[in-house]
Amino acid sequence: MSTALGSIEQIQERLRDYRYIADRSMAMTIFLAKALSKPILLEGEAGVGKTEVAKVMAQVLDTRLIRLQCYEGLDANHALYEWNYAKQMLRIRLEENTSRPREEIEQTLFSDEFLIKRPLLEAISAAAHEQPPVLLIDEIDRSDEEFEAFLLEVLSDFQITIPEIGTIRAEQHPFVVVTSNRTREINDALKRRCLYLWIPYPSFEREFEIVSTKIPGIGPRLAGQICNFMQKVRSMDFFKRPGVAETLDWATALVLLHREELDPETVEATMGCVFKYYEDVQKMRGDRLTQLVAAC
């Protein structure tokens, strides 16, 4: 089982094989994360590819992606495991008429069959048998400090004690990616545990590469105009600036409409791909729109 990722260049190449364009800082972060066995903390604007990279890494490493979506109120039960009480109770009823010794019944009741494994436990037990999985902990800022403290424990030891079963320990560490939208500060201890990367909006060249790679049918002229447009839009004052995800949606739409270049009517009609707020769409109209398109 290869756990080595070779060089930084190799990482970039392999990511590109799966159509993810990573710059050197991303590749370096992944490289060191593997070498040091530390989790990665990704912060950045919405739609720049934080979650995406975890998915692609799972493909690159040829392993499962286990995803823990964080939300307010997420606690250990939802993240770790839970016993299937209803099933256990039914089994008790069924066993009432058998003559099996009590210890045997108890052992059955508290076995894998009745254990509902949630993402963190899944990640730890998977790492015992197969290629260690990629564990994506998405939008950690939506959970709270208590959960962070708990997560920190898990990420430090990669072992979990289930009172009825024992201690389950990961033979190898999963590849952990934590993402955050910065709606609050993550606590220091967790940040210390991770390697950190801030993902900004891409440069024109990078975005052009992304668009060309992910949308094979697109002509370079259109791709260039789209990227120009997006670069300009991001420097203007909108309520919610669009991310790379929006660029790709828009480009796909324009290709489907068989456009080879931008024109004001089409742009106005497809603004919904780029802006998701009414005021923003309204702002991009009329003269402003025409001028912007002409400048691309």
Add this chain to the structure above:
Amino acid sequence: MIREDEPAPTMESLLANLGPRRGHLAENVILFGSMLRRRGLDVTTGKILDACTSLGHIDLSRKGDFYLALRVNFVSEREQIDVFDEMFRQYWEPFHLGEEASGLEGLSDECGDEDSETPSFDQGDPSLEDWGSPEGEQGEDAETPGYSPEEVLAVKDFSTFTEEEVRAVRRIITRIAPKLATRLSRRYRRDGHGHDIDIRSTTRRSLRYGGDIVQLDWRRRKLKKLKLVLLCDVSGSMDLYSKFLIQFVYGLQQELKNVETFVFSTRLTRVTDFLRRKELRSALDNLARIVLDWSGGTSIGAALSDFNEGPGKSLVDHRTVVILISDGWDRGDPGVLEHEMQVLHRRANKLLWLNPLLGSPNYQPLCKGMQAALPHTDFFLPAHNLQSLIELSQTLEQLAAA
């Protein structure tokens, strides 16, 4: 590969790993780390060790990789990147990275201090000498005939308080603050007198009795605090009130976890950390030093714009209550103020405007600034005396329960 069998890397083994030529590289990384720590980055011994190990994995002759390997370890926030870049240039330029590492020998002095002097937020244990316990009422003022001291204090305008009254008010604020901004969350916790049945616990317990439900366990929603953002106008016209309101804000921060505080006059400054760590007197001193324009004129719109473009983008969401404390005297463009208020209002759960001038019975919000802003506030409240703060806390409690 079970990690716990590996011994923690020692300095010697790290240095050995890096090869004879890199003899002083690790020491330099340590010094560099201390330098960063002094500039506020959270650089622990663990991170330094990781950084050294990282350097062992890369091609040291590539300056870009060298930079990245250090940055990925030492920086833990976007805001630190600029500081890191500056320090990196200052420290490593003389080494002429990229050439043979000949410049590295002999340039480091004795190893820098390796103590992990991590700043700790003593949230649970601030020096609250000024914030005595609520039981300290014995030393209170002599009784005034017919009125309790608290009632008198409640309606007296802040700007006319004496030192003793200030102390008394602080005690009251300490009592109010914990009740503020509680909010029901999805989390539950076991409670014998709770409202809802705790199915999980009850079922578990019933296993003991072969599945019969003999006893019910109860649970109640855990109280969770709302997120508060406070924006305090500290310009000249607000002088008398702002020093008092800062104390109120200080009290809030001591009691609650999720409070972020900013002050503004012509510029916006985040003061959450100052108010959190020190005792009140030094907090105010610190504030006075970093907030350069305590008594200048105000441009509320510009300050809000700074906030909305900057920290506000990520701090304010549908769970946040934003409290703006200002008298509305604005020298800036009312159009800007209105726009920014609108933006903020849309993002936040509720937007409250506290105006000390509302204390005067004859006050009408006639100035352009206030008029522009009013349509975008959810609550417009006075903030000139204790009574108004008590009412504020009641408003917040209602909001929290909503």
